[in-house]
Amino acid sequence: MSFSSISRRKLLAAIAAGGGVSRLAPFLPRAVHAASVPKRILTVFSPMGYLEPSFWPTGTGTNYTLGETMTALQPWKSKLLYLDGLAMYGAQWFFDNPDNEHASGGNMVFTGSKMNPLAGGPSIEQAVADFQYAQAKTAFRSLALGVNSGTPSQHTAIFYSKAQTPVTAQTNAQTTFNQLFANFTGPTAPPSTGTGGSGGTLPKPPVDTSASDRLQRQKQSVVDLVKDELARVRKLAGTEDRERMDAHLEGINSLENRIKLLAMNTPPINSVPTTPSAPSGPIATPGSAGAGCAKPNLTGSGLTGSIHSQMDLITAAFACDMTRHISLQLGICDGGIDAIDGVGQHDTTHAYGDTKAAPPHVENHKRYDRWYADRWAYLLGKMDAIKEGNGTLLDNTLIVFGSDTTTNHSAFGLGPHNHIRFPLWMAGGGNFAFKTGQAIQLPHSATDPGSPALVARWVTHQRLLTSIGQAFGMNIDTFGSNDPGKGPVTQLTRV
């Protein structure tokens, strides 16, 4: 555990004591009495799925046994959710894709949208972000993190803020750390004695409120200038540049929101804000979030260490309620994560076919899958260790794991990679999304859903993306630009 504990009140004091705009970055919403716990989503991409026979659990319902390569997840078995028999629809080779299925699958897995030339819609965590952020503005609308995820291109882009617009993942954990935790001075105190950070009487450090008001007005004047200038140059811009100016404006609005949030949180914290300039929308009220808020200690290096650092950041960003929507991209469509010395992941996956299942290749593939399971266990362990309300941070965060392809048996004659019995699986979120601790067998065809007639026999992954959106309260029936059906996965149990 590389977290240092720090009480929420200390954090607030540290923020107030920090200098400059960067002190505005780490914020905690003002103390509120325990209300609703935030609903969060984390989407995680890793290349090329798993070797299926050893990945999928055996048994059904709650009475299931983890696949042999996934046993590292055993401690969280009651918080996992498998849907065996999904088809990722639209990425298959028989569609006229401008690239092969690595990229077409990568573009589609979280967007449900076809790639042409890039994905035709937002990924699920961004769609949820649009929905939730409109109701409650956290310090950051969303974060996009990556490890060796390249710069956006057809072959590298997985997560999209909207059609044709991939997010650019930050791969340098230290940079994100600075963006979120600059001037965060801890640890200095024993864990909060408050009840789950849900308010209580906080000490009132001596603060010159007139000075802090003045600072806020100054920051606001800078923000106003940038907004004015964006509007001015926007008139000179072509279509694409106009969209980029609009995105920049959204970033400025988010900065402005942080400035206002900080002002409202400036001690004395339990008093009515002295600066009644409320943000343009409602602010986030995290309820019991915050008790586990701590500055992460990033010490990892190398591939594994970099991944763990990003996971530490994710946990901290959620625990401090800096955002509720994060994507984590490990590698790109067909690789980038060669974790095992001398064994290329891409080679390993392609080396498997039902007629060529040479034991060394199967074993190598399993080694990769176990390595991934260890990473996922690290993430779940971090999140589950943070108490929140009646459960843990993990219970309030739906994690969706996905890939560009899967590597399965060649029963369908489709070669090593395809998109059926697709491992789009989940962990956490048991407090608000779906009943976890289950392996659900979905009815499916013995034939790839290669035509409108055949697709009806499959539950497509757009159904799951729809279910996820609904779990966050979105009023949707379909998801993505290429949805062949309607409604949620009926076999899922909502909580």
Next chain:
Amino acid sequence: MKCPRLLSELLSAGLLSGVLFSGPGCSGSIVADESKSNTGGGPNPGDPDIAPPEVPDEKTACSGSSTVSQGRWRRLTADQYSNAVRDLLGQTTSIAGFLPDSRTARFKTNAAFPVEEVDVGTYASKAESAAKLAVGNLKTLLGGCDTAGTGGEDRCATQFIKDFGERAYRHPLSTDESAALMKVYNMGKAESFSVGIKLVVEAALQAPRFLYMVESGMDDDNGLRKLDGFEVASRLSFLLTGTMPDADLFAAARNGVLDTADGVATHARKMVDSPKFTGEVSRFHIELIGVDALADTTAVTKSTTKYPDFNDGMRTAMADEMRKFVSYVMEEGSGSVEELMSANYVFPSGPLAKVYGAGAVAGADGRAIIEDGTRKGLLTLAGTQAVHPMLPTPRGAVNRGHMVRRDFLCNVVPPPDVRVEFTLPPNAEMMTAQELLRAHMDNPTCKACHSLMDSIGFGFENYDPLGAYRTQDAGGNEIDATGEIVGIADEGVFNNAGEMVDKLAASPELRECMSTQWFRFAFGRDPEEADACTQAKMISKLKEGQGNIRDAVLSLVQSDAFRFKGGL
């Protein structure tokens, strides 16, 4: 030059796309072709050429009326931002790795995709730090303006906003822009004069006119929009010096000197002789080859047991060497494509001494001339060989061959079919490259593309994954570095990397490709049909003699594509 069509074309190849081209065996062929025909769908079989679009000769290309593509505003890259803050405020702001840059093909350009939310926040905090530091020396910042007396402070502020604002926005301020900065100043002045000035700096550094190369242009008779002198000045200075315009260039913009192609050329000629231009030519080649990825320890990895020397020091040394090499060619040598491609010297400093071996003895200038022909230009530098392949694989030859095709010949090689199954032999590490990759040649589908790449890659077999010269491969086999390069004018067989590089360096295809790459580097987009004349002129320069890079770039900056933009 035909490959089976399973995709129409790749977008700009991603940083890592090299890992795609890796299937060695193809022993199982592509499966499921039958079910494809059963379902009636499927890609159309066809055989597109992997060669880049042809550019007509200069006479044909430049005979019609002027046309220019629209293009997009570029957001300053992390390096450009850093340089501009340095020049604007006379301070060093360290922002290494702070924001991810998006690329056009291999080059960092930030011409596409929006800025990220968190990064807008970072701009704010960086601006505040820089502003705080700047007002620490207020007198210098104000250029000696005397604030004494009634209204002195406001007078100095007005002057500061006019002068500093013009440099920060790289454009004279409109009345509205001045007024907006004045408003910010007044807000800060309520606290103190210094805070007022600080806020002006802080705001200007976050304004779109600072962060983006805003280009509007003016309507022109020919339906294009002519960039004004200040917009041309920005294009020139960022392309040729990697930073904002200096006082000289601003003066030229103000005086209308940059309104003509001749005026642009006059200034550009001075600029391409500066060390800053050398720095940008280095950056061009470092990004083209991907050596910048060495700084990311997750992007380029080697077996730690086999290559324990591949540490941070080695990574830095490799990138530094390429900088030294390009600088030498540009400043001491001929400044030509040919010398970059075929110079017989390396810079074996620090940990590289071990890589280059005892035969590489550096002179006073750090340069070691390699007499035995084992080093020839950029392609045989240690860094080039170390980043291809980026990730450990026994099949570096494929990646190296692909690198030559993609980056130096501008070929578009499609990725292999995802359904390919192959079995890597258990003793792959002990096999020669030729043995390992032979299966590619046995299968027509694999062969179509791999014959174009593998046989180039064989030429580099004499370089181990750190770029050290070797005569035996990892399996202890004698190296056979013979190969063949096809699809270029001087195509044919070669005995080693040196002979292959000679063929490349002499080929018009390479010079044409360099023109495309410089176009991408300069504009952040691919050349289109409308840019044919611009490209044709650059190609003429690159094909002349050894291919002088300064001459080619000078032709580029005088072009319509550089001085105009398409209508909105």
